[in-house]
Amino acid sequence: MNIEQIYKDANALLEGHFLLASGNHSARYLQSAKVLEYPEKAAQLTDALAKMIKEAGIEVDTVCAPALGGVLAGYELARSLGVRSIFVEKQDGGMVLRRGFEVRPNEKIIICEDIITTGGSALKAAQAIEALGAEVVAFASLANRGFCRREGSQIDAKPECKLPSDVPFFSLEDFTFEMYAPDICPMCKEGSSAIKPGSKG
Numbered sequence: 001m002n003i004e005q006i007y008k009d010a011n012a013l014l015e016g017h018f019l020l021a022s023g024n025h026s027a028r029y030l031q032s033a034k035v036l037e038y039p040e041k042a043a044q045l046t047d048a049l050a051k052m053i054k055e056a057g058i059e060v061d062t063v064c065a066p067a068l069g070g071v072l073a074g075y076e077l078a079r080s081l082g083v084r085s086i087f088v089e090k091q092d093g094g095m096v097l098r099r100g101f102e103v104r105p106n107e108k109i110i111i112c113e114d115i116i117t118t119g120g121s122a123l124k125a126a127q128a129i130e131a132l133g134a135e136v137v138a139f140a141s142l143a144n145r146g147f148c149r150r151e152g153s154q155i156d157a158k159p160e161c162k163l164p165s166d167v168p169f170f171s172l173e174d175f176t177f178e179m180y181a182p183d184i185c186p187m188c189k190e191g192s193s194a195i196k197p198g199s200k201g
């Protein structure tokens, strides 16, 4: 399965000249929600992710996603694994379990995101779950921006990665894009101007 092509076909992998939230510029941008627009495509992706997790021998009771970004990916991964799906929500700088969701002590949980950049939200979700006595057995995401090291990848974790190194991280693909400070951006040098991804021109 060509993951990059699936993202391109879904207009989830944009090419151009983008201004990122960090202030840096990039020639590519991952609009990760777009790849989940069609449930059939989403299921194809999470089936592949579930296969990796099963083949690694990870036992899992429940998938937990950080809202909002991870909810669809988490729900589809739970379906692919045949387990239940819950999500945590932002509150006071951390994440909390609400809406009557519960976890048992020692329940085996996978934290799932649509995309892992540095893993900050995933880590907060894991902390919320562990504070309730459950066990985080793995992290998972459809796409990996290349800051954290996914299982089977040759790309090492960068210092920005917030995921714990002793818990496996499963992801379908590394999307490592060059980022440039505006003053050294080669696209700016060629005279084009960076646009915010998602803006209508």
Ligand code: ZN
Binding pocket: 017, 025, 026, 182, 185, 186, 187, 188, 189, 193, 194
């Ligand atoms: Zn630029």
